[in-house]
Amino acid sequence: EDQVTQSPEALRLQEGESSSLNCSYTVSGLRGLFWYRQDPGKGPEFLFTLYSAGEEKEKERLKATLTKKESFLHITAPKPEDSATYLCAVQARVDSNYQLIWGAGTKLIIKP
Amino acid sequence: GAVVSQHPSRVICKSGTSVKIECRSLDFQATTMFWYRQFPKQSLMLMATSNEGSKATYEQGVEKDKFLINHASLTLSTLTVTSAHPEDSSFYICSARSGLAVYEQYFGPGTRLTVT
Numbered sequence: 031e032d033q034v035t036q037s038p039e040a041l042r043l044q045e046g047e048s049s050s051l052n053c054s055y056t057v058s059g060l061r062g063l064f065w066y067r068q069d070p071g072k073g074p075e076f077l078f079t080l081y082s083a084g085e086e087k088e089k090e091r092l093k094a095t096l097t098k099k100e101s102f103l104h105i106t107a108p109k110p111e112d113s114a115t116y117l118c119a120v121q122a123r124v125d126s127n128y129q130l131i132w133g134a135g136t137k138l139i140i141k142p
Numbered sequence: 143g144a145v146v147s148q149h150p151s152r153v154i155c156k157s158g159t160s161v162k163i164e165c166r167s168l169d170f171q172a173t174t175m176f177w178y179r180q181f182p183k184q185s186l187m188l189m190a191t192s193n194e195g196s197k198a199t200y201e202q203g204v205e206k207d208k209f210l211i212n213h214a215s216l217t218l219s220t221l222t223v224t225s226a227h228p229e230d231s232s233f234y235i236c237s238a239r240s241g242l243a244v245y246e247q248y249f250g251p252g253t254r255l256t257v258t
Contacts, residue, residue: 061245062245062246064246064247066249071233071252071254072251072252073146073148073235073237073249073250073251073252074186074235074249075249076144076246076247076248076249079245079246117185117186121245125199128245129176129188129191130188130247132185132186133185134184134185135185
């Protein structure tokens, strides 16, 4: 069964304190792993797509990496504005459609 | 690029009435659109998938007669909540995928529906 697990559920960091969020997955035939950021009361904001093990992508203070079993979202020297819920999803084929299978998210709080 | 808009952002309606939510892809053609529902502090729950010009495919447990989805063009999909009840109050989010970036989905800002 296709499944996505994110850890930790919540993470509190001091401004400037680097850390990583984890997304482990099981899916038959990976067709993309996605990271999104969601602020309260808003829709998810697309961050990254990773397609194959070993792939890495960066955007400002964020860096996403992918292995055959998991993905990490590394946050370097975070700022309070990086506070949000970070969602991980994998693309799976369900019947004749491709759908995103979501993790429960990691709520990140950066304290000034 | 890849901007998705939703309208309205908030709507309050009375029990028994119907409400329509619009989702538009502003700078790309969306061959597939998705409608999600999200409860507080929970992840997104897929309600239905629609391909332009075709009938929507609903997830198990989602009433197709209650949540009417129309994907009439490559830039517009609508979700109509018919005979709304208080338990339909939720955050509804649409998402769109273009035919070019086959696997990437972009989300709208969401619509907060409150049924009184």
